[in-house]
Amino acid sequence: MKLILNYLSIHLKVSLEYRLPFFFSLVSQVLYMFIELFAVYALFSKFNLLGVYSIDEILLSFSTVWFAFAFSEMFLRGFDNFARLIVNGSLDLLLVRPRNIYLQIFGSDICYEKLSRLLAALGLFIYSSGKLIKHFTIGKVLLLGNMLLGGIILFMGLFIIGATFCFYTIQGIEVVNVITDGGKQFAEYPMRIYKKSLRLVFTFVIPITIINYYPIDYLMGNTTNIMYIFLPLLTFIVLLLSINVFNFGLRKYHSTGS
Amino acid sequence: MRGYLKYFKTELMVGLQYKAAAIAGICTQLFWGFLFCLLYEAFYSYANVDAITYREVITYVWLMQAFFSLIYIKIEDAEIIGKIKSGTVAYELCRPYNIYFWWFVRLLSRKYAHTLLKSFPVFVFAFMLPSAYRLSFPISFEALILFIITIILGSFIVVGISMLIHIISFFTLESKGIASIIASIGGVLSGMAVPVPLLPLVLINITKYLPFRLIGDTSFRIYSGNIGIIEAKQTIILQLIWVVILIGFGLLLLNKALKKVCLQGG
Amino acid sequence: MSYISVKHLNKEFKVAQRGSGLKNAFKSLIKRKYKIIKAVDDISFDIEKGEIVGYIGPNGAGKSTTIKMLCGILKSDSGAMKVAGFDPFKDRVKYVKNIGVVFGQKSQLWWDIPVIDSFELLKSIYKISDEEYNKTKDELVKLLELENLLSTPVRQLSLGQRMRAEIAASLLHNPKILFLDEPTIGLDAVSKLEVRRFIKEINRKRQVTVILTSHDMTDIEALTNRVIVIGHGKKLYDGTLTGIKKKFSSGRRLEIIYRDLVNEPVIKGTKIIEKGNNKVVLDVNIDEISISSVIKKYTDVCDIEDVNIINEDIDNIIVKLYKGYDL
Known part of the structure; x- marks a missing residue:
């Protein structure tokens, strides 16, 4: 725990070493998110769908995914840029230290520039859920918490799976971003707009529907099934799976060194 | 002129070396193209939009993926700005060519190298897809010719803007943040987020006074027939005007930047 | 252990x-x-x-x-x-x-x-x-x-x-x-x-x-x-x-500065690298002849003013070693 705080403070120090660029990055990061949001909104209004989908539903779908994504971008930067860690030999350095490797990869890079996105997404989430939910119940509040938590867990898993690819090939690793960025891109729209077959892919392959599509159903009162409240936590399966896959890759690294 | 052409060729050959990265790039582009197809399919299943048809949007999506490297605005050459800041740019000034155009050619050749590597496989793939997601052929031969002319002129505009970003970052002593702010806004106005005809009316009106939509958006729409031949020809004139403005402005700013370096003594 | x-x-x-x-x-x-x-x-x-x-x-x-x-x-x-x-x-x-x-x-x-x-x-x-x-x-x-x-x-x-x-x-x-x-x-x-x-x-x-x-x-x-x-x-x-x-440097380099030399002695196991101006530089194969014997041979025929023994550069030796193993 002390080490985590230490990592957090050391990276903050690094960020504040260059104040002006850091400030511009904060602005540009959050600007980019709002531009995406704007594009989503633009499409819904062009297709006259704002009656079918309320602005709050759009906002809530969008902010859930972006919160989870920004969280992972900020704190899992080491996994996001894992190729660099391998190429420049940093991974070897981490492996000669007597600490958990996941903890050290987390500590290798923390991207405070994403903080603006994270907070803005959280703000949108709170605002839109407050407006979307007609009658608050404990279950719904609990579900909101689970959506945030589940989102973080899911994207953690996706980032770790992405990093695992780097054990096998370093070249052209941008393909990996397809999983994370692509998932985000799909799910920033309310997912009931998609065909059912596509939704199934995003339930059973990349289970992104369970962090916003199904929970929003519950929040809007379309269902009262209690199971929905805990659905987002199933993302744990993805995280467990990804850790196993990553450990497997790490073993390969231990035996081939590349 | 000959020197610039030679330089263009050399840089192009260098760029074509990075095949593995290109293969990965192609996969990425295909994935995103497919993703956007599914997204627009969803929207068009609810309603139609007068400004642009489903077929035209699908074509738009695939052309954008094929020419992504060409139309994407980003800082590509941090070396340039590093040279200006450190003062080593003085060496460049000794060479018998105009420094602005030399760098212009360099940025341009990189874009073409990436595009040449990626676009062909994307085309092949997109032409073979099931009809709902397939890239259509150009609406007419004339449209194809106009498409080629406008996409080339569009690449000049992108590089002109990139050059400006590079040069501005010299004055602000900061490059990443400002560049990505400009790139984000430019991206929306050039149809990277959603095709320009699908933007809100206010924004469409704004794009008319800016160069961004001339980068890819107009060309893609000429290809599919969303923009007619007459308007396409007018586009070319507009593009030429913007190329002159951007290059002129870039030259002016670069000279100012260089003077500042000289005064500081490098 | x-x-x-x-x-x-x-x-x-x-x-x-x-x-x-x-x-x-x-x-x-x-x-x-x-x-x-x-x-x-x-x-x-x-x-x-x-x-x-x-x-x-x-x-x-x-x-x-x-x-x-x-x-x-x-x-x-x-x-x-x-x-x-x-x-x-x-x-x-x-x-x-x-x-x-x-x-x-x-x-x-x-x-x-x-x-x-x-x-x-x-x-x-x-x-x-x-x-x-x-x-x-x-x-x-x-x-x-x-x-x-x-x-x-x-x-x-x-x-x-x-x-x-x-x-x-x-x-x-x-x-x-x-x-x-x-x-x-x-x-x-x-x-x-x-x-x-x-x-x-x-x-x-x-x-x-x-x-x-x-x-x-x-x-x-x-x-x-x-x-x-x-x-x-x-x-x-x-x-x-x-x-x-010892193993890879076959010899030592010897620099002798002398006076009044009439005839350069021919010594087995040495090779003259440089000569002139009252100075001679030789490579001595120490397996065949010891350094002191070489010096002695010279003292027999002339006055020696100065002697330098130059050790072979360690880098050279390593290069030889690598070559010896065909690396």
Whole structure:
């Protein structure tokens, strides 16, 4: 725990070493998110769908995914840029230290520039859920918490799976971003707009529907099934799976060194 | 002129070396193209939009993926700005060519190298897809010719803007943040987020006074027939005007930047 | 049992082979050809506590593979390794508390922040107690002369200063073994001397066992007399540096300045390299004739004003050694 705080403070120090660029990055990061949001909104209004989908539903779908994504971008930067860690030999350095490797990869890079996105997404989430939910119940509040938590867990898993690819090939690793960025891109729209077959892919392959599509159903009162409240936590399966896959890759690294 | 052409060729050959990265790039582009197809399919299943048809949007999506490297605005050459800041740019000034155009050619050749590597496989793939997601052929031969002319002129505009970003970052002593702010806004106005005809009316009106939509958006729409031949020809004139403005402005700013370096003594 | 004991260590790598050209690039995506390379081939050695050992060999000889196995990063294919009572790979997490590693090319210090902040972070990574940390830190700061550098951001340090800070960082947790990979790469002459002096001091004062790789033979020569030479994954030599010199430097170079020489003596086992102006330079094959006999032959025929024995440059000897093993 002390080490985590230490990592957090050391990276903050690094960020504040260059104040002006850091400030511009904060602005540009959050600007980019709002531009995406704007594009989503633009499409819904062009297709006259704002009656079918309320602005709050759009906002809530969008902010859930972006919160989870920004969280992972900020704190899992080491996994996001894992190729660099391998190429420049940093991974070897981490492996000669007597600490958990996941903890050290987390500590290798923390991207405070994403903080603006994270907070803005959280703000949108709170605002839109407050407006979307007609009658608050404990279950719904609990579900909101689970959506945030589940989102973080899911994207953690996706980032770790992405990093695992780097054990096998370093070249052209941008393909990996397809999983994370692509998932985000799909799910920033309310997912009931998609065909059912596509939704199934995003339930059973990349289970992104369970962090916003199904929970929003519950929040809007379309269902009262209690199971929905805990659905987002199933993302744990993805995280467990990804850790196993990553450990497997790490073993390969231990035996081939590349 | 000959020197610039030679330089263009050399840089192009260098760029074509990075095949593995290109293969990965192609996969990425295909994935995103497919993703956007599914997204627009969803929207068009609810309603139609007068400004642009489903077929035209699908074509738009695939052309954008094929020419992504060409139309994407980003800082590509941090070396340039590093040279200006450190003062080593003085060496460049000794060479018998105009420094602005030399760098212009360099940025341009990189874009073409990436595009040449990626676009062909994307085309092949997109032409073979099931009809709902397939890239259509150009609406007419004339449209194809106009498409080629406008996409080339569009690449000049992108590089002109990139050059400006590079040069501005010299004055602000900061490059990443400002560049990505400009790139984000430019991206929306050039149809990277959603095709320009699908933007809100206010924004469409704004794009008319800016160069961004001339980068890819107009060309893609000429290809599919969303923009007619007459308007396409007018586009070319507009593009030429913007190329002159951007290059002129870039030259002016670069000279100012260089003077500042000289005064500081490098 | 020795402190570090390596027995019949083996490590093979599969290396993908690929022709050039776009066609081959696509081909290799589908089907790859592999070549097996023996990076480490039946290597054994023992190192005692407190020794400094130079581990040398040309690029690609298997040096860093061995070091990585000794650090527990890589798993060996076969063979046994015991370092300070641990199996480096199996007991990795426990074991690495006992080692310090400096990779010359890869910094463990944070580039943009003062040195002391990096130290503090390492303190919590290694869970060093406040008391122990302060003691070790003060000692190292004094030893490596870091007083004025602690609050400076790493990016503002010179290369030599940075290497000193690196070494201190790798010693904060009081390791018993220090691995140094190219510690003087890129340093100027003065900094090299300093770094060498510090390594020696640390070895002496803290009884740290040091294993270092370097391409700079003067480093090795200044620091240790024990070297292990490897090439193509095989151990070629293990012994003293003087031993190598004896074995591979076939001769000594002798410079004689004389007066009143009438006839140049012809001496078997020598070769004249340069002559003139009352001076002669010869290579002496010491297997055939001793240096003193050569000098004696000259004193017989002339007055000798001065004699210089020039030892062959250690770099040359190593080149010969590599050539001798066809590397």
